[in-house]
Amino acid sequence: MIPTEEDGYSRVRPRAVALAGRPDGWTTRRWLVAGACAALVVLAALAVTGGWVFARSTQISNRLVDQSTPALVASVQLEQSLTDQETGVRGYGLTGQPSFLDPYTSGLAQEKDSTVRLRTLLAHDKPGLADLGRLLDSARTWQQDFAVPVAAEPGGAPIKLATARADRGKREFDTVRAASDHLQLTLQNARDHARSDLQGARDFRDVIFSVIALVIVAMTGLVFAGLRRGVTLPLGRLSDDVRKVAEGHFDHRVSASGPADLRSLAQDVESMRERLVAELAFSDTARGQLDEQATDLRRSNAELEQFAYVASHDLQEPLRKVASFCQLLQRRYGDQLDDRAGQYIEYAVDGANRMQTLINDLLAFSRVGRLHxxxxxxxxxxxxxxxxxxxxxxxxxxxxxxxxxxxxxxxxxxxxxxxxxxxxxxxxxxxxxxxxxxxxxxxxxxxxxxxxxxxxxxxxxxxxxxxxxxxxxxxxxxxxxxxxxxxxxxxxxxxxxxxxxxxxxxxxxxxxxxxxxxxxxxxxxxxxxxxxxxxxxxxxxxxxxxxxxxxxxxx
Structure with a gap:
């Protein structure tokens, strides 16, 4: 029989018990969720900062491309239109030829276009609008005092009015030039300031992106370091311990380290190892008992072999003698025995024959799978x-x-x-x-x-x-x-x-x-x-x- 607890072989129970319910401490999942959330917060902050930098750079670039530079170009065109007017009126005044008024006429049209464009571009630039207003006031004064009266005189000969008002016209147009120069200087300063802001934004963008790259690299390093320390190393130690146990070192203890769930897993494996040690100890005891029983079984089989030999030879010989002598008794003394005695002899012979048949059947049954x-x-x-x-x-x-x-x-x-x-x-x-x-x-x-x-x-x-x-x-x-x-x-x-x-x-x-x-x-x-x-x-x-x-x- 295999030894059981009832036979006095109580199994050794492992002292370590698997953790029940929630593990004590932060689990790997909790660490990963917390780390992922922190990383997402940092990345979100970096993304907002990067977006703000991009938006600011775009805003400054748009102001430079769509406002400052076009305004400066429009101011130059406005100055050119006023210069064309002055040139045309002055030429007409000196010669009286109507063809000299063409630059004046086209200059008036260009002045209107440039003025409308400048007002649109400088809608949010109060200093620029003020300078533009002073320039237009000066141009309107020159036009009313000199350009319009001279252009209204009939041609064919030099215009006397132009000669009479030449000095006054020159002073007023110099005022126009000064106002135009001041406007252009204001717009030039605005454009330079926008360029400086754009360069500063680009430098700030480069710094921010460098910081973002450094933060991402640092976060990546922290992730790898955290995974190595919190997951890889504990799993490696657990694998080494389990491998040693699997190689047959059942007395090697499985250590627990790392997050709570990995410690719980290590404790479960340690509990399983102790259970295996207990089972192996019980199996060794049972194997010893089975070896003893196998020895007893081989001895019993040998005795059965001897019994089969006795049954096939020694037991059948007395049965044959019983049957033979009963039949001899019946033949020799049959006339001296009554019917009941003859019946008894037949019973004895039949019983001996059936006993012999039964022994042969048992021998045939026992030989199946053993002899053949x-x-x-x-x-x-x-x-x-x-x-x-x-x-x-x-x-x-x-x-x-x-x-x-x-x-x-x-x-x-x-x-x-x-x-x-x-x-x-x-x-x-x-x-x-x-x-x-x-x-x-x-x-x-x-x-x-x-x-x-x-x-x-x-x-x-x-x-x-x-x-x-x-x-x-x-x-x-x-x-x-x-x-x-x-x-x-x-x-x-x-x-x-x-x-x-x-x-x-x-x-x-x-x-x-x-x-x-x-x-x-x-x-x-x-x-x-x-x-x-x-x-x-x-x-x-x-x-x-x-x-x-x-x-x-x-x-």
Whole structure:
């Protein structure tokens, strides 16, 4: 028996217990979530800062491109338009030719366009608007006092009004030039300031992006360092400890480190290691007991072998003497004995014969898988033919018809398989129905790596409630007077089938009669022709040897 706790071998319980519920401390997931949230906050702040820098750079760039520079260009165009007017009026005044007024006329149109554009561009620039207003006021004064009156005079000769107002016109236009220069200077300063702001924004952007890059690199380093310290190193230590235990160092303790869930995992592994140590200690104790029991079992088997030898030789000799001397007693003193004494002698002879038959059956049953255990390829077609030939007298007396499907080649012991077929066929004939001729059919079909056989008859059948009982040794469903035998045949069949790795059952749906189904393995490989011939020769010899043994079992 295997030692149990009831036998005094109590198992050692591990002292470490798996953590239940929530782990104590921050878990890896919590650390990762906190780190990810902190990283997201930092990245969001950096993204907002970078966005602000981009927005500021864009704003300054747009102001420089869309406002400062176009305003300066428009102021130059406005100055050019006023210069064209002054040139045209002065030329007209000196010559009186109307063609000199063309620059004046185009200058007025260009002045209007430039003024409208400047007012639009300087809508939010109060100093620029003030300078523009002073310039326009000066230009309007010059135009009203000099340009418009001179241009209104008829041509053809030099304009006297131009000569008379030349000094005044020059002073007023110098005022216009000064106002224009002041406006351009104001716009130039605004553009330079915008350029300076843009350069400052670019420098600030570069600094911010450098800081962002440094922060990302630092965060990456922190992530790798944190993962290494909090996850990789604890997992590496745990793996090393588990590997040492797996290599057979069961006394090596598994250390716990790192976040709470990894510590919990390490404690669970340590608990499992201690449980394994306890189980191994118990197994060693059980193995020692099993070794002792195996020794006792080998000694018991040896004694059983000796008993089988005694049963096959020494026990049968007294039985033969009892039967022989009882028969001699009956023949020699039969005239001196009454009928009751003769009946008693017959009982004694019959009991001795049945005892001898029973001993032979038990010997045959015990030899299955012990004496004949050599497996080879067996041609069941030939083996069945020899089996039916050995039962030919019984078949002829019963008037039975025995048929079969083409039978395959299987792997097994030829002697035992011959006993199996002979027992099943002889039982089918023995338990035939008196109401109809006996019909026995052996069928077979392939089931993956196994062959499924069926031996069906039309006899008296077996009730479903006895389907398992008939395979128990010495279990009989009828009296010896009705059907002779010792109740060991089907038990022998079951032992032979199970020895070959199959199973045997009774088909409950078959009617009338009984249908036994059993499975046998197919051959491992197809034998060559020489090997097949040799196997057939061996099978012939084994079948001949099985015939005598099977006849003893089925009596």
């Amino acid at each position: 255990s050599d497996t080879s390829t067996v041609d069941l077609e030939q083996l069945f033919a020899r089996t039916v030939d050995a039962l030919s007298l019984t078949v002829e007396e019963a008037g039975a018809e025995v048929t079969h499907d083409p039978l395959p080649v299987v792997t097994g012991d030829g002697t035992q398989l011959g006993m199996l077929l002979q027992n099943l066929v002889s039982n089918a004939i023995k338990f035939r129905s008196p109401e109809r001729p006996a019909r026995v059919h052996v069928s077979v079909e392939r089931q993956d790596a196994l062959w499924s056989f069926a031996v069906a008859d039309n006899g008296i059948g077996i009730a479903p409630e006895f389907a398992e009982k008939v395979f128990v040794i010495f279990q009989r469903l009828h009296t010896r007077d009705a059907y002779p035998g010792n109740g060991i045949g089907l038990a022998l069949c079951k032992k032979i089938v199970e020895f070959h790795g199959g199973s045997i059952t009774i088909d409950p749906d078959h009617s009338p009669g009984t249908r036994f189904t059993f499975t046998l393995p197919g051959p491992a490989a197809a034998p060559s022709s020489d090997a097949a011939t040799a196997a057939a020769t061996i099978a012939d010899r084994e079948a001949d040897a099985a015939t005598g043994a099977a006849e003893a079992v089925t009596r």
